[in-house]
Amino acid sequence: MNRFIILSCSICLLWAQSASHLRAQQNAPSKSVGFGVFGAANFNQHRAGFRELPGIPTTNFYTTIPRPQNDDIIFGDANGWGFTAGALADVPFSDVFALSLRLSYTTHNAQLFSTEKLRVSGLSTSGTEVAFADGIVRRELTPNLGTIGIEPILAISPIASLPDFRLYVGGRAGFMIQRSFTQVERLAEPTDPRYIWNNGLTERNQRAEEIPAANPLNLALIGGLGYDIPLGSSNIILSPEAFYVYSLTPFVNGLNWSANTIRGGISLRYQPRVQIPPQENPPKTDTASPPPVAVKTPPPELPKTRLDSATVEPPAEPRDFKKTPTFKHADENPKGSLNASIAAFMVDSNGVEQALVRLKVEQFFAWQMYPLMNYIFFDQNAPNVPTRYRLLKSKEETQTFDEKEFHNVNMLRVYYDVINIIGKRMRNIPNAKLQLVGCNNNVGLEAGNIPLSFRRANEIRRYLIDMWDIDSARVTVQARNLPQKPTMSRDSLGIEENRRVEIYSDVWDILKPVLVSDTINVPEPPTIRFRMNIKADDGVARTTLNVKQGERALKLFSVQGKPDTTLDWSPIIDWNTINDQASAPSLPDDLKFGLDVVDKKGQEAHPIGAIPVELVTVKKKREAGVVDKQLAIYRLILFDFNSPSVGTNNARIINSFIMDNLQDKSKVDITGFTDKLGNPEVNMKLSSGRAKSVADYIKWRDTQARGVGGTRPQYTNETPEGRIYNRSVEVRVETPIMLQEKDIKKSE
Secondary structure, eight states, X not given: OHHHHHHHHHHHHHHHHTHHHHHTSOSSXXXXXXXXXXXXXXXXXXXXXXXXXXTOOOOXXXXXXXXXXXXXXXXXXXXXXXXXXXXXXXXXXXXXXXXXXXXXXXEOOOOEEEEEEEEEEEEOTTSSSEEEEEEEEEEEEEEEEEEXXXXXXXXXXXXXXXXXXXXXXXXXXXXXXXXXXXXXXXXXXXXXXXXXXXXXXXXXXXXXXXXXXXXXXXXEXXXXXXXXXXXXXXXXXXXXXXXXXXXXXXXXXXXXXXXXXXXXXXXXXXXXXXOOOOOSSXXXXXXXXXXXXXXXXXXXXXXXXXXXXXXXXXXXXXOOTTSOOOOSOGGGSOTTOXXXXXXXXXXXXXXXXXXXXXXXXXXXXXXXXXXXXXXXXXXXXXXXXXXXXOOOSSHHHHHHOOGGGOOSOOHHHHHTTHHHHHHHHHHXXXXXXXXXXXXXXXXXXXXXXXXXXXXXXHXXXXXXXXXXXXXXXXXXXXXXXXXXXXXXXXXXXXXXXXXXXXXXXXXXXXXXXXXXXXXXXEEESSEEEEEEEEEETTOEEEEEEEEEETTEEEEEEEOOOOOSSEEEEOOEEEEESTTOGGGSOOSSXXXXXXXXXXXXXXXXXXXXXXXXXXXXXXXXXXXHTOOEEEEEEEEEOOOOTTOOOOHHHHHHHIIIIIGGGOOXXXXXXXXXXXXXXXOHHHHHHHXXXXXXXXXXXXXXXXXEEEEOTTSSOSSOSSSHHHHXXXXXXXXXXXXXXXXXXXXXXXHO
């Protein structure tokens, strides 16, 4: 409550300071009534201190040594995520004050815990005696709470020079329409499978029902801020918003349990501006009018050309690739204007930038090997498999799933199906077994949280059993804190790599790489670099780069890192087309690219360009009588952290996939990569060392090996799996072949 008193006082001071500004305003506001929608992510802060819900016991004692109840074992504070969404009406009283009336639906979810130490019993190792051990029982209460609320909120624009900035203060009256819960009692420790409840499981006392004596009314105070961003001249206003909702009522009558909420989201509303008609009879003046002054009228602005309807001729002369495109004269960019330009260049295999006059795309038969990383990564303090992993929805989908259908995809696309690939292989190899080892990062909220590690592993086990019909006896679970070979880094990105479940099998075929026969398109150059120059006096609101060929949209890049204001912003985007086969150019049409820039006043700029494309198909090469080649692309990722050694796992992959497929005229090109963690110079040496180790192991007469460190990331560095797949060595084998007629037909 103290926070809201301070917030209210601050708002009153700002209100008083704006009084002179208010007097200078006209009585009528410059905007009419607006209507729209809003949505937000909720960070729910539950404040609790109770032993159990009314009439709902949290435990029973028939498998433990009797002991008195401990009233100190209570459900305490917890945090969780939810959302708020709804509709709004914005009623302005002036250019400073408006009433925002909102109808919202809000979820107040979180998971509450209580733990207790007690003695538990189990069979001894011999199975003939009863053994006792110190145990930890973890009780989990997961409420599912939802309210529909009415929110009258006063919106204040206290700063005359910043009219789009708003402060909000108001309240919320919510009506509870969702009030269920689930509850379970788990034996968290010991993890030895001999220690179980009398039901044969480590879980008991499971319940799922309505919360008794739930309070139907949820009252709260609201304070926050927002910023209006007009979207062009369409009268549409986008507003990023942040609110703090302070609860005044408990969820259950008589219990110490409520939840405050931090809401962050956006609103979108339609709010036309009021048109002020001009005066019909301007006032007369006795002062003689000065002679008219000639005013230069700027030439009419040419209509903007969108990429979808553009027909762009390639440049007659090569661009000067050493210079980023800029604007010639200051008078071409009057104050308050928006200008942008874009140009494309090539980056060769050595990282050298050159002029790009033509893009050659050659088609090859290829084998692609995708190594399976045996880690599943989890979000902070979360037991559920993240949504970026693909989990099938029905058992019918398991019947048609086939790992051989991964055509023209990058390695992460295959990896996100790793649980399904393992499930299909476990179904096909009935004697194979799995071991799932749950881990946590052992810092912050996860420090020493063995139960969380167990739940992560058990989440994957349940999916394999329920969806893929794998016998539960074939999948065992273990839990620990840090992995056996953790990522030793103090960087937050390195720490999150330890939040994982490790998957092991006694049969190598379960985790062996995926090998796919493919026809791939290889652009030359492999990397296209887009250089942009943007001048936005009023600040950049949004910048995107889109690339298309014919009617097919290939890529859409969101240009990151925009400054608030700039006179000369020159972002760069590199597109590695080989590692992005799903989006690689595959037609003889020009490759068109366009930059879409919108400033904070709604002005737009749409510079475009094009690159001629030459497509060399397998059929064309056959008709020309040229000797073609087959590509085989092998990727090795199973290197220990900060180590250049090949290791036993990579050695087995090299022997099984690479060595047996080398022929007399094969050429081997080996490239080592790293992620962005650590010192760039050390990474360069590490990638070179890994490439050389692989070359020394293969010992092929026609081999090139080099390292590029983290200068050419193949995958995003923002996820743990992306960084680990970047710590790789790519072995590319080119072998001359004689094309058969069936191969020609296959490629057409």
